Amino acid sequence: MNLTKLFEMQKVLDKRIVEDKGLQGHNLLPEKILALQVELGECANEWRGFKFWSEKNEPIVRVSNPIAHGNPLLEEYVDCVHFFISIAMYLKINPDDFVVTCDYTQPTITQTFNRVFSTVSSLDVLMDPETAASISLEDLQETLHEGFSCFVGLGEDMGFTWNQIEQAYFDKNAINHTRQDTGY
Template sequence: MNLQKLFEIQAKLDAHIVQEKGLEGQNLLDEKILALQVELGELANEWRGFKFWSEDQEPRTYKFVELDAHQVRKWNPLLEEYVDCLHFILSIGLELGVTDVDISEMGDFTQETTTRTFISIQGDIIAIDDDLETFKVKEYAYENYNLLLARFLGLGELQLGFTWEQIEQAYLDKNKINHERQANGY
């Protein structure tokens, strides 16, 4: 996966949204952080593994939707929610001044359970927000951002079983949909 390329694509989408919605000069970081937390909850809900009370703990990896009498669309809700999170993670990184990250130097989070990883990712998000609120300097949030990104990428590849190619293609597909939504007044 080419993270630098994804950061560049995300920057274009962010700029497009800001222009379309007349948000120039506004600080949207709080909204992006909250949106990421919501999307992470939606991802966990599609994963379902934490639902100890349910007989149905299988991830929602495919759904079929009838488009009309002759067409059916198949998609992966788990992967779609994952890339929704990735959009906001990249967008937050851009707000912090990050444009590329070397993931080969990041920690090993393979010992965490998937449930623990979701909780830890929420903690990373909160740590970024705390850094920003406490120090008022974006650079202080870099370390926690790198942890967030590393843990999130590990979640996708090691625990949810996505390949880098699947993630990148799903990101590109969803990015196209996001641009179309903006063009259609979403």
């Protein structure tokens, strides 16, 4: 897994958004953490495996609408990758240090989703001014790395290859730039 290209592309997109929206000097970490949590929820919603009450609890991996196409589950997964990388750059993590070396996945996909949610949520708790005095940048970096490692395993458990993830990331990055062009 080579994250360098993804980090470079995300850096360009993040810089563009900050400049276009006049957000220079703003601490966007809380918004990025919330955005990642929302995208994780959207990814879980497309996976559907936790919906024990529903007859439709299989992953949505293709759009049934003839006008649209694609894999909604992969698209939501990649939206999360965007925010993981954006937060990693904000926390001064370089791509070589963000490589997955440990398997933090849990026995089931539901449990792994919960682990990722918990780890990402803990970033916000760690940023709380009441606890921030005892929390170092390294603590935040390690927490994000653990969450990302678990998230990569989640993608593998859902059947995605790194090549699929990378290509979907490239595609979504282009869409995100187009959205910026059109005032999204």
